[in-house]
Amino acid sequence: MDVDAGIVQTLHDSGALKEGHFLLSSGRHSGRYIEKFDLLRRPALTSEACALFTRRFRAERIDVVAGPTTGGIILAFELARQLGADAAYAERKSGSQSDREFKRGTTFRTGARVLVVDDILTTGGSVRETLDALAGHAVETIGVAILVDRSGGAVRFEAPLTSLVTMDIETWEPASCPLCDAGMLLVKPGTTPGS
Numbered sequence: 001m002d003v004d005a006g007i008v009q010t011l012h013d014s015g016a017l018k019e020g021h022f023l024l025s026s027g028r029h030s031g032r033y034i035e036k037f038d039l040l041r042r043p044a045l046t047s048e049a050c051a052l053f054t055r056r057f058r059a060e061r062i063d064v065v066a067g068p069t070t071g072g073i074i075l076a077f078e079l080a081r082q083l084g085a086d087a088a089y090a091e092r093k094s095g096s097q098s099d100r101e102f103k104r105g106t107t108f109r110t111g112a113r114v115l116v117v118d119d120i121l122t123t124g125g126s127v128r129e130t131l132d133a134l135a136g137h138a139v140e141t142i143g144v145a146i147l148v149d150r151s152g153g154a155v156r157f158e159a160p161l162t163s164l165v166t167m168d169i170e171t172w173e174p175a176s177c178p179l180c181d182a183g184m185l186l187v188k189p190g191t192t193p194g195s
Helices: 005-014 036-040 043-060 071-083 125-135
Strands: 017-023 029-034 064-068 086-092 100-102 113-121 140-149 161-166
Touching: 005 017, 005 036, 005 043, 005 140, 005 161, 036 043, 036 071, 036 113, 036 140, 043 071, 043 113, 043 140, 043 161, 064 071, 064 125, 071 086, 071 113, 071 140, 086 125, 100 125, 113 125, 125 140
Parallel strands: 064 086, 064 113, 113 140, 140 161
Antiparallel strands: 017 029, 086 100
């Protein structure tokens, strides 16, 4: 189910697929960036994207759709709604930058069939943290659904991975960034240029 030209066009039309010189949260630089919220703030487009997952997973009898904060919450809610399932949200543990847990009274029925969903896959960190949080519950993880796999298919999980789009977006360490060498303004997404 990889690479859907319609989704790439939707990302472009919504302004989510950006070109420039970007500082990623990993500290690496890139010439392309996907600003998920340019898509996720548009409910009709988000619903259309989730409908593609719904078609893929409808026969899987999903009980719970789980997503990590933040964008994964929006997708988990909408996909759960379309599948007639519950939604669960993996939030950061207090004081942790790498551990997640299900809070706010979230419980799972023993044997529940869980689908993990997230927006953008780069290193797989937030998905792995969500899978680790699920490991503490007696559930069956059916798969991982990703809106955009920007790793080019390099990231793997124990559960099967389904992505709507797979893109190989090159990144560089700052010392070897050709965009820095060319003098292009570096932008940290979510901030104003140069800040």
